[in-house]
Amino acid sequence: MAEDSGQEKTEDPTSKRLQDAREKGDVPRSKELTTTALLMVAGFAALIFGSQIAVDMMALMKANFALDRKAISDPSQMIEHLVQALMDAFLSLWGLFVLLAIAALLSPIALGGWNFSGQALQPKGSRINPLSGLKRMFSLNSLVELLKGTAKFLVVGTVAILVLMIDRPEIASLAKQATEVAIGHAVEIVVWSFLVMSAAMILISVVDVPFQLYSYKKKLKMTLQEVKDEMKNAEGKPEVKGKIRQLQLEMSRRRMMKEVPEADVVITNPTHYAVAIRYDPERGGAPFVVAMGVDFVALRIREIAQEHEVPILASPALARALYHASELGDEVPVGLYKSVAQVLAYVFQLKRYRQRLESEEPIAPGEDEIEIPGAFRVDPE
Incomplete structure (x- = not known):
């Protein structure tokens, strides 16, 4: 040859x-x-x-x-x-x-x-x-x-x-x-x-x-x-590609799950979607997505959040919007800043209440109170 x-x-x-x-x-x-x-x-x-x-x-x-x-x-x-x-x-x-x-x-x-x-x-x-x-x-x-x-x-x-x-x-x-x-x-x-x-x-x-x-x-x-x-043949095999994708997905999922305890809030569908949000003042900028998933992954995110006492807020419309419009590790879209700010305001008040810095327990915002721009609305499946 x-x-x-x-x-x-x-x-x-x-x-x-x-x-x-x-x-x-x-x-x-x-x-x-x-x-x-x-x-x-x-x-x-x-x-x-x-x-x-x-x-x-x-x-x-x-x-x-x-x-x-x-x-x-x-x-x-x-x-x-x-x-x-x-x-x-x-x-x-x-x-x-x-x-x-x-x-x-x-x-x-x-x-x-x-x-x-x-x-x-x-x-x-x-x-x-x-x-x-x-x-x-x-x-x-x-x-x-x-x-x-x-x-x-x-x-x-x-x-x-x-x-x-x-x-x-x-x-x-x-x-x-x-x-x-x-x-x-x-x-x-x-x-x-x-x-x-x-x-x-x-x-x-x-x-x-x-x-x-x-x-x-x-x-x-x-x-x-x-x-x-040889490299082309090895990478071109479906089983090799599938194995690589599976390993990459598992590694990404493990890293993602490690970030859930550090989240400020987990927004859920409440059963099909789960998106964990964190706001870091030192990092600056807008809140960012630390974990997201559907079905089994969403269930696991909720379980980890419960184990580490991370607040969980049920907001189906916002959970669907964040899942479909956001990327893992990136800041939330500009159009959802106001919606996420409403949720974080409630979360921070809740933390102060748990620390006994406030006398009254805050009321979680209802589904109708969280504004979702029309461009980010996703119909339920």
């Missing part, structure tokens, strides 16, 4: 692109990191269990070479002896096997994490296509693998030669030692030499891991047009 359109893949892969790749089983992996981990674990396991394994193997060999003629001539006894020898060998090596099994399971997921993909198990014709195979053989990735193989040979080979040169006096001294001592000493030399040579693989892994991450990211890079198309 990039070649056809003449665009270069310059954009980092999107989260969807990365997720799609994981679903196909395409995740960054480093074979060198896995190999290094296995070798190092094997070396440390041999360091921990090596001496005991050597003693157990020596005892097992002694037992196998000390069979009498009667046992050798009896097949049933030889089978029993073989089973017992295998059991003894397993019991001696089980610690090593467990550590290697854990390393074999965990080391591959150190880079890229755990991932299981059914799509990766599906048969693909390209895997058995000779042309595709030739293309992979002469690809940049094959050249990199060849270079890594050469580097491993040179690095590990150089370290092995150095280890042999350093350990040469100790290796030569083994011939002068008693058999059991020589075996233990030989195991120690082999294990430490193995660990040092395995550690040389760390150098290869340090280079390979960043390269694999870079290659993976480069392989999934996108053109600018691909990014735009």
Whole structure:
């Protein structure tokens, strides 16, 4: 696609692109990191269990070479002896096997994490296509693998030669030692030499891991047009748009409900509409709408107002006019200033009465007393 359109893949892969790749089983992996981990674990396991394994193997060999003629001539006894020898060998090596099994399971997921993909198990014709195979053989990735193989040979080979040169006096001294001592000493030399040579693989892994991450990211890079198309497809899906609208509505509704306790009055229909009004002298200007809604939302606004002792005034005509002519968070329309002022005058008198600053409880303005300009009148539904 990039070649056809003449665009270069310059954009980092999107989260969807990365997720799609994981679903196909395409995740960054480093074979060198896995190999290094296995070798190092094997070396440390041999360091921990090596001496005991050597003693157990020596005892097992002694037992196998000390069979009498009667046992050798009896097949049933030889089978029993073989089973017992295998059991003894397993019991001696089980610690090593467990550590290697854990390393074999965990080391591959150190880079890229755990991932299981059914799509990766599906048969693909390209895997058995000779042309595709030739293309992979002469690809940049094959050249990199060849270079890594050469580097491993040179690095590990150089370290092995150095280890042999350093350990040469100790290796030569083994011939002068008693058999059991020589075996233990030989195991120690082999294990430490193995660990040092395995550690040389760390150098290869340090280079390979960043390269694999870079290659993976480069392989999934996108053109600018691909990014735009992906965003367009994602936003164009009805379910995505619906979900976005639903989330936006819920967030807006939650913010709106938090403002109801701060309102000065809630004007209701009284059942279908509810509009919460607040006047802030510090803000200046006209009163503004802090919450509004119909049916269930209107009911919730009234409930919150009752919980926080916000005055509720039933004025169907004014509630309908404010709902249809106002916007949430905006000041009430100029044409309804006088109507809202009548309501707020009653509310402020009511507050003073509740604070015992006035002796007589004010009378709420009736529906006929609140003037609604003809242009703002809305017929009942």
